[in-house]
Amino acid sequence: MNRSEFIKKCAALGIGLPVASFLLQSCDDDITSPDFQVNFSGKVVIIGAGAAGMMAGYLLHRHNIDFEILEAAPIIGGRIKRIKDFADFPIDLGAEWIHDNPDILARLIRDPEVKASVDVITYNPQTIHRAKEDGTSKINWASSFYSEYKFKSTTWFGFFEKYIANDIMDKITLDAPVTEIDYNNDKVIVKHSGGMTKEADKVLVTIPVKRLQDEAIAFTPDLPTEKTDAINSIEMGDGLKVFIEFKERFYPDVLLFGNFIEAVTSDSKTYYDAAFGKDATKNVLGLFAINENAAPFTGLDSDQEIVDAVLAELDDLFEGKATKNYVKHVVQNWSKEPHIGGSYSYTFENNTEETMDTLLKPVNDKVYFAGEAMSKYAQATVHGAALSSYEVVEKMLSSG
Ligand SMILES: Cc1cc2nc3c(=O)[nH]c(=O)nc-3n(C[C@H](O)[C@H](O)[C@H](O)COP(=O)(O)OP(=O)(O)OC[C@H]3O[C@@H](n4cnc5c(N)ncnc54)[C@H](O)[C@@H]3O)c2cc1C
Structure with a gap:
């Protein structure tokens, strides 16, 4: 894998390279x-x-x-899509991370007349687990590899x-x-x-x-x-996001599959605390999966079958706590979006x-x-x- 592929795959997982600034600044380019x-x-x-x-x-x-x-x-x-009323913060059903210095937002607007004000958070998860056959193991050392950005309230x-x-x-x-x-x-x-x-x-x-x-x-x-x-x-492979609200939080900030390098470099599948860094009282776990790791879910017949499969997987990893704490879910199967397809x-x-x-x-x-x-x-x-x-x-x- 060459460097640009590595960066691209890091970006796909929400793992970025360190950047200098995270302030959204106005831009003089008109x-x-x-x-x-x-x-x-x-x-x-x-x-x-x-x-x-x-x-x-x-x-x-x-x-x-x-x-x-x-x-x-x-x-x-x-592929940018929002659901406003699922939790007490808006959720991105498609793209979610800002895979660049947040100054990119001002560069996109590129209008000195517009005083853009967007709260951006540094995405630096602290509790990172890896899925194993019989549960999960901590790899919190991996947190030093995360330096990424997300919107705080939009x-x-x-x-x-x-x-x-x-x-x-x-x-x-x-x-x-x-x-x-x-x-x-x-x-x-x-x-x-x-x-x-x-x-x-x-x-x-x-x-x-x-x-x-x-x-x-x-x-x-x-x-x-x-x-x-x-x-x-x-x-362009398969793509899926699922968000589940739980009564109690039983999961880490991030749960990866495979060893850390595999998780970064192979087709991604990640569970993550979707409320991380937000002003939120709800416990919302996200699942992001693409390509080979999405296909077993995206190929199922209904959203209910997808969420059942997700809950079964989480129950195996967290001793049945998923089903016990389940409140509600939303599934976004990008592979089955008629005008997107993956x-x-x-x-x-x-x-x-x-x-x-x-x-x-x-x-x-x-x-x-x-x-x-x-x-x-x-x-x-x-x-x-x-x-x-x-x-x-x-x-x-x-x-x-
Ligand atoms: C699950 C997932 C997670 C992602 N995470 C991130 C992330 O965290 N950060 C990030 O930067 N990017 C992320 N991306 C990628 C990002 O969403 C896309 O790269 C970007 O939104 C694509 O924009 P686009 O305009 O090229 O295509 P699209 O957003 O797909 O827009 C194309 C439009 O064309 C329309 N269309 C299709 N066919 C026709 C037709 N025949 N006639 C008229 N209209 C048509 C479609 O309905 C669609 O609205 C993610 C994508 C997915 C699916």
Whole structure:
């Protein structure tokens, strides 16, 4: 495993490299006076209202470009998703950790007029256990390897809702799955919601790479082979989160599977105190699992079967305390989300700069791609997805 893979896998688990600062500072960069020439004044249709799609809309809005966003789901956010009323703090059902210096939040907003105020906590769990055949063992020494950040009283969804989506909500059409993009002629024709069409000068596709691989959108003409080969070389595995409220807290801050190195470097599965560092009175345990470790759960027929399997596993590890203390649960099976289909891009067969350039390359200067899998900066993360839109929107507007 090379260094970038190691960092990526650490990030996936919520384990980060130490960083210097954790204050959210304002940022002097103003995207309305970019150092590139805006040569484009047509209309853009963005497909998908996840982090990448919303950020693209935010940027186009700031540049006074005509645009609209078509989102297949009945809600915005994609893999950032929040549940507000499960506990006495909002919970991230998808992305949860800030896998970078929290200054990244101000860099995403990039507007000196906006005085962003977001409470961020250092995520430094102290009690760390490892699962064994017959219980758990303490590996608290591993706490010195944790240096990560989380929102204190909001979520990734709350952050985007407040600072990014607020001004562009009227440009988003929900329940509008795009099925076809025809870029054969001067105008691009986007077909959605069983036959309705939109016309644009350029389109930006931000749907999950799994959905591109599943050919959820038919392109006319077909995408170039080098593009589809690059798309198909990305792996996006299964993904699951479960949150359970318990009457009593019987679990450590973090419970890992495998030895510490395996837990960091192999497909992750972690139980963690979701209330860690929050102003919370409820005991809420989270389960985060991806790829091979998620598949045994995500393949089950119902959320009830998933939570039964989780409780059985916890009962084995904690002498029946899970069932005894169970109050309620919420399951988010990302593999079964119809417009997502899994967790996030993980490994590439051929993870080279060349592959990334091919992924990001616009087709005929009309069809552009962004999203977490296309992020040169930080694949598999929220900020990486959003930053991919910074890069693509700049390319789009400067190309004319
Ligand atoms: C379980 C889990 C935990 C994670 N943890 C973290 C974390 O702690 N920190 C972190 O930084 N990142 C984390 N991530 C990754 C992060 O959530 C993603 O990288 C990021 O949110 C992806 O944003 P995106 O805009 O690229 O894609 P998405 O959020 O998937 O947005 C794509 C949008 O396109 C829509 N769409 C799909 N098909 C169509 C269509 N045909 N027509 C119209 N719309 C369509 C989808 O409904 C979706 O809204 C996690 C992800 C998962 C699943």
